[in-house]
């Protein structure tokens with residue numbers, strides 16, 4: 001279930017930029033064929049609402065008029081963060097490794113959701129015994145290690161998948177996600193900080209202070225989104241960005257989870273506004289800034305259940321809806337096949 005931490009590959013940011021510049025677009029013929037089929041299925045046009053859009057999205061990004069979700073895969077990346085030692089989470093960093101063990105034992109929330117929808121689950125450990133430096137004091141990575149971690153994340157689909165759901169585990173990472181968003185979009189630290197696992201007033205004040213100080217430390221250095229990731233991010237965020245990019249190149253649609261995963265995705269969006277066109281937002285989490293972030297990225301969440309867990313749980317839950325969308329699209333009869341009169 002776990003893999004070794006990333007050895008720095010020496011892959012520089014220019015190689016990441018080249019992968020972003022060469023992203024394939026959607027298969028518009030497959031999308032059009034999917035909508036054409038939807039128009040003839042035995043239901044009033046549009047009656048399946050968002051399910052119809054999801055089916056057409058999968059057709060466009062898998063490149064087939066009849067998309068499939070036979071091998072949905074949930075990939076959870078885990079990392080640890082120096083900034084966690086500032087008391088920005090009610091929980092200690094040790095929980096990250098303990099939750100890895102819980103995933104392996106099949107006993108976390110995401111395990112149960114994956115089992116419910118017959119989704120695979122892989123957990124990638126990213127050197128959790130070696131936290132990235134405290135972003136208030138130093139960049140999280142040097143360029144080589146950041147690029148190497150992005151490249152490592154590209155392995156997310158190496159086992160094969162026709163739908164990739166992304167998740168994360170890393171105590172303190174809602175602080176890191178807020179720093180990345182503040183670094184990308186400006187505003188104030190307060191705009192981007194939320195309660196995470198359940199911060200009280202004192203923890204919230206430390207989170208806001210940490211995010212403000214981390215961004216201030218890097219003033220004038222954040223015009224390049226990859227620099228935002230390198231200076232203010234963390235290993236699981238870098239790996240998630242790599243996974244999204246690899247999936248795009250391999251025609252695998254992606255389902256994003258909560259605020260942390262979406263913040264990692266935002267780095268790619270800032271590099272190229274079309275970089276997330278193959279992604280669906282599995283849900284909007286209860287983390288304060290997630291809704292605003294999704295709106296900025298023009299992503300409409302599939303579910304809105306007040307969840308604020310992470311682990312890929314919201315993305316995994318959306319697999320149920322996505323599978324149903326594909327089942328309707330591929331399995332329903334047309335009016336002609338069913339012998340039902342069209343209006």
Ligand SMILES: Cc1cc2ncn([C@H]3O[C@H](COP(=O)(O)O)[C@@H](O)[C@H]3O)c2cc1C
Pocket residue numbers: 088089090091095099168169170171172173174175195196197198199309310311
């Ligand atoms: C038992 C437990 C299980 C979790 N599963 C995901 N997270 C979530 O909480 C963390 C982020 O919140 P913060 O920034 O407040 O630390 C991440 O590890 C995230 O995946 C968990 C957190 C805990 C405590």
Ligand SMILES: O=C(O)c1cccnc1
Pocket residue numbers: 174196197257258259260261285286287290308309310311
């Ligand atoms: O939305 C998220 O990603 C989230 C929220 C709370 C805790 N961990 C993750």
